Amino acid sequence: MYMTNEEWEQNNQDYLKESYEETGFTAGGYAVHKLICGGCGRVFYTTIYTKKYCHSYWCGNQANNLRQREYRQMRRQDLVCQCCGKKFTPKRADARYCSNSCRQKVYRKRVTDAASTQNEHIFFRTVSRSVENQVPPPGT
Ligand SMILES: [Zn+2]
Ligand SMILES: [Zn+2]
Structure with missing residues (x-):
């Protein structure tokens, strides 16, 4: 042989x-x-x-696979967290934030923003009503 x-x-x-x-x-x-x-x-x-x-x-082959995996990781590491701006290696290809806490922070902020926009509406309505109230009634 x-x-x-x-x-x-x-x-x-x-x-x-x-x-x-x-x-x-x-x-x-x-x-x-x-x-x-x-x-x-x-x-x-x-x-x-x-x-x-x-x-x-x-x-x-194993070494080639390892190199490819490292290469992919290297490319992934270029991602920047859209919350804190830190570079990070995402576990998922579509990840946008470095950590759960950053994702939650962004989510919470979005919720707060939406809430404060609503509050502004309420605020404006209240103000305009109080301005109307200040207008002296006709005939005085
Ligand atoms: Zn070997
Ligand atoms: Zn982050």
Whole structure:
């Protein structure tokens, strides 16, 4: 059965680890590197110079996904809270406020604004009525 270098190394981590710790070279004369996998974070040993992942397919994919997730988060972080102006990372794509308290603050303010607009109407009516009352009755 054909085996890639990577598969061979995956099956011979113990040998590579020993070689690394004893001489730093394999019996075949290859330099052994101790690396931390960029995908799963495990320590692994390899003679392949360009390797970044213990499993280039699975861990490479994982690292790509992670990068994409970070990239998406980075773009999301550019959102500015419409209440306090703070930059924040929304949990939902349509979020507009950094926190529940900001959302509630805006909601409450909207309610208060609506209420005060109503109050103004009442106020105006009261004022105009009292002005009418000040007009002296005709005939005096
Ligand atoms: Zn890995
Ligand atoms: Zn806020």
